[in-house]
Each structure stands twice: as C-alpha cells, then as structure tokens.
Amino acid sequence: MNRGNREKRGAASPFKQALIAAFAASILLIQACGASGGNASPSGSETGGTGGTAGTSQTAEASAPAGNVPPVLNYGYIGSNDKNLPGGAEGWGFYKGIIQEELKKYGIREVKLTGFPNGPDQTESLISGRLDFGTLGDTPAIIAYASGAKTRLINQPSITTVGYLISRSDGPKTLEELKGKTIAIQKGSYMHRYVVGLLKDAGITDYKLVHMLIPDAQAALAGNDVDAMTNTGYTAQKLLADGYTLIDDSTRHPELHGTSVTVVSERYLAKFPDFPKVWREARLKALEDLKQHEEEYYQFIADLNKSTVETAKKVNPISELEEEPFTQEGLERLAGTKNFLVEEGLAKKDFNIDDWILKTE
Missing domain, CATH: 3.40.190.10 (Periplasmic binding protein-like II)
Incomplete structure (x- = not known):
C-alpha cells in the first residue's frame, strides 16, 4: 500500500494515533490506580x-x-x-x-x-x-x-x-461506495479490526472512522450523521429486518471473524x-x-x-x-x-x- 495514503485511512490517521495515545494513557492511569x-x-x-x-x-x-x-x-x-x-x-x-x-x-x-x-x-x-x-x-x-x-x-x-457492516436503505451498498464516507466503529473492538481489515483488503483508503457505541451509532446512522456502522448479531439482525442495507459481514471473510x-x-x-x-x-x-x-x-x-x-x-x-x-x-x-x-x-x-x-x- 502507498504510505502516502495511510493518512487518509482509519488505521493510520490522526484518529488512530489518538486512539493509541488514549489507550496507552488509560493503561498507565489504571495501573497507577x-x-x-x-x-x-x-x-x-x-x-x-x-x-x-x-x-x-x-x-x-x-x-x-x-x-x-x-x-x-x-x-x-x-x-x-x-x-x-x-x-x-x-x-x-x-x-x-x-x-x-x-x-x-x-x-x-x-x-x-x-x-x-x-x-x-x-x-x-x-x-x-x-x-x-x-x-x-x-x-x-x-x-x-x-x-x-x-x-x-x-x-x-x-x-x-461475526462482524457486520451496515448502511441505511438509501446509503452505500458496496465497499467501493464507502470511499470518502464516514463509518461508526467501536474503537479497539473486534469490529474495529474487522472493518479496517476489510477495507484494507479491498484497497480502500479514503474513509473516516469515528468511535461510537452501538446505540449512538444507530442514532447517527438513522440521522444521516454517518454513512455506515459496524455491528454485531442481534442488533444487526434488527436493523436488517427494518430495511437497512448489509454491505458486508465476516462470514464472507472467515479470517476476519472475531474470537x-x-x-x-x-x-x-x-x-x-x-x-x-x-x-x-x-x-x-x-x-x-x-x-x-x-x-x-x-x-x-x-x-x-x-x-x-x-x-x-x-x-x-x-x-x-x-x-x-x-x-x-x-x-x-x-x-x-x-x-x-x-x-x-x-x-x-x-x-x-x-x-x-x-x-x-
């Protein structure tokens, strides 16, 4: 991958750097306490x-x-x-x-x-x-x-x-359509690893990740504040039953399953x-x-x-x-x-x- 593009993608962006710094800081603080x-x-x-x-x-x-x-x-x-x-x-x-x-x-x-x-x-x-x-x-x-x-x-x-990547019914329907889009993830979770690995394998680098817990991400997705979100089991099934779009799930990429x-x-x-x-x-x-x-x-x-x-x-x-x-x-x-x-x-x-x-x- 072109290193010049890493600035644009979630795994090497300021967001990721902030994630690493915040996590390290929390580890040090908690160990002290x-x-x-x-x-x-x-x-x-x-x-x-x-x-x-x-x-x-x-x-x-x-x-x-x-x-x-x-x-x-x-x-x-x-x-x-x-x-x-x-x-x-x-x-x-x-x-x-x-x-x-x-x-x-x-x-x-x-x-x-x-x-x-x-x-x-x-x-x-x-x-x-x-x-x-x-x-x-x-x-x-x-x-x-x-x-x-x-x-x-x-x-x-x-x-x-299993990790899921979901959008609104009128939102992106393919990985290619996520270029330039914003995706809600739970930072540091297996869903974070899933979506970054998924987009990396697809050669997509131009996207933005934002950290949101699932209830907040659902609200943001419904309100058009994000373009897609990562999700899990029951919540994903409920959204799909309500007409949301399944862009991808890790059953198509077993190596990206969480354990x-x-x-x-x-x-x-x-x-x-x-x-x-x-x-x-x-x-x-x-x-x-x-x-x-x-x-x-x-x-x-x-x-x-x-x-x-x-x-x-x-x-x-x-x-x-x-x-x-x-x-x-x-x-x-x-x-x-x-x-x-x-x-x-x-x-x-x-x-x-x-x-x-x-x-x-």
Whole structure:
C-alpha cells in the first residue's frame, strides 16, 4: 500500500494515533490506580449493549475459603440485559447454578457479574483490580496485553464472532461506495479490526472512522450523521429486518471473524493458581448440560437479547461453543488478529501468543 495514503485511512490517521495515545494513557492511569485492588460491582449481556456495571451477584453456600482463595469472585463480560447474565456456556452455567456449585468447592461463596458496553472498558476494570477475570473479544484483550496488562489467556469460548457492516436503505451498498464516507466503529473492538481489515483488503483508503457505541451509532446512522456502522448479531439482525442495507459481514471473510477470549489477572492467579483448570472444568460442565437442553438454552438466549428462538439459533448456534480451551483454528485466528493489530500500530508491541496462554495439564 502507498504510505502516502495511510493518512487518509482509519488505521493510520490522526484518529488512530489518538486512539493509541488514549489507550496507552488509560493503561498507565489504571495501573497507577490499580495498586489498591478492589472488587467489581455486579452486572449485564448482549454484545454491544449499553452495558454498565449495575448487575447481579450469584451466591452459593460454602465452607471457609481454601487457602488464599478469596470468597468473592469478580467476573466481567460484554453486554447488558434484564437478567444480568452473559450468554454462552458461561451464562447458562450461572443461570442454572452449575458454575456456582463447582466454585463453592474451592471456597468461592459469591460470584459478582459485571456487564460492559465494550472490551476496552472491561480491560480497564480488569487492570485496575475491580475484576478478577472476564470474557471479551480478542482485539481489546490483545491490545491491553500488548500495552502491559498483567493478564493470562485461559480459553477461547468461541472462535466465530461475526462482524457486520451496515448502511441505511438509501446509503452505500458496496465497499467501493464507502470511499470518502464516514463509518461508526467501536474503537479497539473486534469490529474495529474487522472493518479496517476489510477495507484494507479491498484497497480502500479514503474513509473516516469515528468511535461510537452501538446505540449512538444507530442514532447517527438513522440521522444521516454517518454513512455506515459496524455491528454485531442481534442488533444487526434488527436493523436488517427494518430495511437497512448489509454491505458486508465476516462470514464472507472467515479470517476476519472475531474470537472471544477469557483472561484472568495475574493478581488473582497469585491467590488461586489452580483457577484456570477449575474454571475450564466448571464451564465444560455447563456446556455439557446446555447440550442436553438445547431448546431451553435457545429460549434463554432469546430472552437475554429480547429476540426470538429462531434468531438465537442463527446468531448463537450451540455448534460455535468450543469444548476445548484452545483449538488450532482458534489460535490461528487469534495470531492473525494479533499480527494485524501490530502491523497497523493498534497493538503497542508484538508478542508471542504462547507466552500469553496459560495451559494446564
């Protein structure tokens, strides 16, 4: 690519430079503030929801904590809903009490769940010590780790997170028509990585990216303040049902799919070194149970997202929930995302994925 054109595109524009500077500054500030630790307040689930941290606590009776294991575990995830639960095997496990039952064997009496509107917000809470661990998109988790966040990767719950690029019914209908246009993205999210990678592959450099959370981006798109927006699952399906235009989605470019990752702070691992193994086993029990109750699970997911069972089966098929902590395909996608973020300057420094992963026997 002609370097002279990088000034025009989102990945090398003043916007990107500001993104990198702002993210680095927030990392330094949070690390300075994080020395005092602290617990997260509970909460939220649909990816890209308005989120927040007013959520719920999942409590189980238990004996005294084993060793140095804290009796309260703070877990973060992406989204917000009335049930204050995530989706996937994790959400089902909390909903049914399967995970709480497993964790109480190790002295964990309460799990506080906190929903966030996006990954960068969640990583800030993890770095500051308000969270012990969390599940989020790979892009913000990679950016945080490359910036010095003391986290370890313990599994990839899903390796097929689909990104969408949507415009109004009278807006751009092809990638070529996005030249000179403004696109709303969630900076530092996998959707950011998707749209930049998509336009790079298409050879399009003349566009502008603006950071907006999904509700704001929807309003801006409807009001003709932006020409297109990146989106995810349920929100995208609702817009398309309302007549909006699908310009592209990552099912056409599997290498641009996002993956979800679960990371734990090194601070928490120092207190509970066996946590990764315990968590993987608890999640697997939840996954095995939901596979025995598929229709009930899809209804649970539909209720979380105020959608239908039919849409839940389309957006969150059980087949995309991974049994193994890591798969070859998942690690290849993760490495591809990391390499892209380093190349584009969105990740502060390169690193070996194997150094981030915490494997257990």
